[in-house]
Amino acid sequence: MALLDIKGLxxxxxxxxxxxQAVDGVDISINRGETLCVVGESxxxxxxxxxxxxxxxxxxxxxxxxxxxxxxxRDLAPLTSHQLDEIRAKEIGFIxxxxxxSLNPVLTIGExxxxxxxxxxxxxxxxxxxxxxxxxxLVQIPNxxxxxxxxxxxxxxxxxxxxxxAMALACRPKLVIADEPTTALDVTxxxxxxxxxxxxxxxxxxxxxxxxxxxxxxxxxxQRVVVMYAGKVVEEAPVDELFGxxxxxxxxxxxxxxxxxxxxAEHKTRLEAIGxxxxxxxxxxxxxxxxxxxxxxxxxxTKQEPQLREIAPGHRMACHLGxxx
Amino acid sequence: xxxxxxxxxxxxxxxxxxxSVVLFxxxxxxxxxxxxxxxxxPNVPPEVQAALRxxxxxxxxxxxxxxxxxxxxxxxxxxxxxxxxxxVDTLILQRLPTTLYVIGSAQLLALLIAIPVGVYxxxxxxxxxxxxxxxxxxxxxxxxxxxTGILFILVFSVKLDxxxxxxxxxxxxxxxxLLEMIRQAIMPVMVLGLFQAASMTRFVRSAxxxxxxxxxxxxxxxxxxxxxxxxxxxxMRNAMIPVVTLIALxxxxxxxxxxxxxxxxxxxxxxxxxxxxxxxxxxxxxxxxTFVFACLVVLFNLxxxxxxxxxxxxxxxx
Numbered sequence: 146m147a148l149l150d151i152k153g154l155x156x157x158x159x160x161x162x163x164x165x166q167a168v169d170g171v172d173i174s175i176n177r178g179e180t181l182c183v184v185g186e187s188x189x190x191x192x193x194x195x196x197x198x199x200x201x202x203x204x205x206x207x208x209x210x211x212x213x214x215x216x217x218x219r220d221l222a223p224l225t226s227h228q229l230d231e232i233r234a235k236e237i238g239f240i241x242x243x244x245x246x247s248l249n250p251v252l253t254i255g256e257x258x259x260x261x262x263x264x265x266x267x268x269x270x271x272x273x274x275x276x277x278x279x280x281x282x283l284v285q286i287p288n289x290x291x292x293x294x295x296x297x298x299x300x301x302x303x304x305x306x307x308x309x310x311a312m313a314l315a316c317r318p319k320l321v322i323a324d325e326p327t328t329a330l331d332v333t334x335x336x337x338x339x340x341x342x343x344x345x346x347x348x349x350x351x352x353x354x355x356x357x358x359x360x361x362x363x364x365x366x367x368q369r370v371v372v373m374y375a376g377k378v379v380e381e382a383p384v385d386e387l388f389g390x391x392x393x394x395x396x397x398x399x400x401x402x403x404x405x406x407x408x409x410a411e412h413k414t415r416l417e418a419i420g421x422x423x424x425x426x427x428x429x430x431x432x433x434x435x436x437x438x439x440x441x442x443x444x445x446x447t448k449q450e451p452q453l454r455e456i457a458p459g460h461r462m463a464c465h466l467g468x469x470x
Numbered sequence: 471x472x473x474x475x476x477x478x479x480x481x482x483x484x485x486x487x488x489x490s491v492v493l494f495x496x497x498x499x500x501x502x503x504x505x506x507x508x509x510x511x512p513n514v515p516p517e518v519q520a521a522l523r524x525x526x527x528x529x530x531x532x533x534x535x536x537x538x539x540x541x542x543x544x545x546x547x548x549x550x551x552x553x554x555x556x557x558v559d560t561l562i563l564q565r566l567p568t569t570l571y572v573i574g575s576a577q578l579l580a581l582l583i584a585i586p587v588g589v590y591x592x593x594x595x596x597x598x599x600x601x602x603x604x605x606x607x608x609x610x611x612x613x614x615x616x617x618t619g620i621l622f623i624l625v626f627s628v629k630l631d632x633x634x635x636x637x638x639x640x641x642x643x644x645x646x647x648l649l650e651m652i653r654q655a656i657m658p659v660m661v662l663g664l665f666q667a668a669s670m671t672r673f674v675r676s677a678x679x680x681x682x683x684x685x686x687x688x689x690x691x692x693x694x695x696x697x698x699x700x701x702x703x704x705x706m707r708n709a710m711i712p713v714v715t716l717i718a719l720x721x722x723x724x725x726x727x728x729x730x731x732x733x734x735x736x737x738x739x740x741x742x743x744x745x746x747x748x749x750x751x752x753x754x755x756x757x758x759x760t761f762v763f764a765c766l767v768v769l770f771n772l773x774x775x776x777x778x779x780x781x782x783x784x785x786x787x788x
Contacts, residue, residue, distance in 0.1 A: 249707075
């Protein structure tokens with residue numbers, strides 16, 4: 146049985162202009178100890194999907210209107226925020242995108258890690274402090290025993306992201322959701338943080354749901370990949386299968402848009418980009434949401450919405466291309 | 471820390487000197503003269519008048535008079551009240567505790583209302599509670615204290631006869647005296663406190679709303695801390711930083727409001743002393759009282775700066 150099984154999740158936002166269908170029927174499942182990458186452009190619903198799991202979106206205006214979020218056999222979708230407090234950090238940890246703004250500037254980093262330990266485990270202040278120092282050592286913060294009493298502004302961006310990881314992992318959750326953990330960092334630090342995450346995952350045996358828009362990150366870390374577009378899953382496959390046999394035109398576009406140092410020099414090819422941008426998700430037109438940007442769009446694409454179907458073992462996609470009919 | 475406070479006090483000296491120069495010049499230029507009464511009194515011969523003016527140095531150039539005043543002030547001689555016939559410092563010390571008692575209670579009341587109401591309203595924006603709080607806040611700061619003061623007197627003293635409307639300096643001690651002191655302070659404290667609370671509530675609410683949607687608050691929620699702890703530990707602590715500024719900056723207005731309120735309720739504080747001294751042309755008292763107000767304002771700004779450093783570790787005392 147999967148650790149987390151999201152079925153038909155719909156999260157909508159009420160705005161003055163209408164209802165934004167930010168996440169519209171998403172199915173994602175994550176197995177124990179697995180790294181799953183969720184990819185897609187900005188604004189395609191990755192973050193909202195992740196935040197919906199722990200109800201961290203602002204409600205109102207956001208609302209989970211349909212779907213199930215089965216975590217270890219228990220549906221989280223109908224739980225109140227108060228009931229979810231038992232799951233947050235204890236069972237599911239969350240690493241945020243912006244290390245510069247995700248730490249409270251007026252509390253020491255030690256306090257911010259320890260408070261989650263004290264909330265979920267029967268530890269004394271002293272034990273919590275010791276465990277916090279251990280966590281900081283684990284995420285390779287030098288001089289952890291001294292740094293534990295420092296404030297966020299005394300750390301660099303990369304160091305803060307290490308603190309964020311220590312904070313998310315302090316209670317040894319079974320699942321960690323990392324929402325673009327490296328996007329705000331510079332490239333050399335990105336690799337270190339991804340390595341650290343990978344290392345922590347192996348040591349603590351947790352599953353990771355890594356949200357990213359960088360295909361390079363996907364190739365390096367994922368076992369399985371879910372591609373999202375405009376609030377829907379358009380393709381899902383094991384990582385080798387996805388890169389070897391990308392089937393949805395959007396996935397193909399994403400892969401072609403990765404700069405490749407080996408090809409460019411020989412073939413003098415231009416880097417491909419996908420034209421246009423994600424459509425506004427208020428009253429989206431019927432049919433495939435990618436149709437307006439798709440090179441292969443047919444007449445059926447604007448009339449009928451393609452359903453996810455299995456095209457190879459473990460490889461599913463939603464596109465009319467190659468339909469039997 | 472103590473070094474920081476010491477240095478801030480040193481910095482306060484030039485600003486207080488500046489304030490005293492301005493006050494002195496304004497008062498010197500103002501019409502009216504402590505000896506105007508003597509001038510119209512036919513029993514005092516002109517030679518005596520002239521001798522007195524020379525004795526008190528009233529015809530000296532303004533800078534000499536200022537230096538004279540400053541030198542005396544520095545030595546603890548605050549002058550002599552022409553009207554009350556006692557030393558100004560004694561007079562102020564008699565009056566200051568009452569003012570501090572009333573203003574302090576009013577500020578305390580304002581904080582006790584503004585913080586819980588503002589915080590709760592911010593956690594449920596646009597709810598019924600929030601709308602009610604906003605409505606009362608708008609009413610509260612739209613009504614000036616001289617209006618609400620008279621309204622309160624009409625309702626609670628004249629109609630209902632629950633509270634005395636003239637503040638008296640009741641002699642005595644013990645519980646009955648204490649109760650009387652509290653009873654007669656209720657109306658002025660309510661009038662001043664509610665006025666302060668109204669604008670402060672709005673400010674606390676908006677400061678809370680600014681912080682509540684920040685990333686680190688979401689991060690705190692993701693730790694499963696629970697609403698109350700997230701609000702108090704993560705949101706309030708940060709939201710209080712701008713609120714402290716507001717309270718400190720409002721202090722001059724609070725003293726200004728207190729002058730009016732003291733006049734309405736006949737509170738024997740330094741505010742009513744200031745007004746009666748101005749009316750009686752009692753310049754040494756006017757000078758000293760305004761200078762005390764200036765010192766209090768500077769002091770509250772210093773307190774605000776110290777609170778800053780305590781609330782926000784990014785500000786270091788250097």
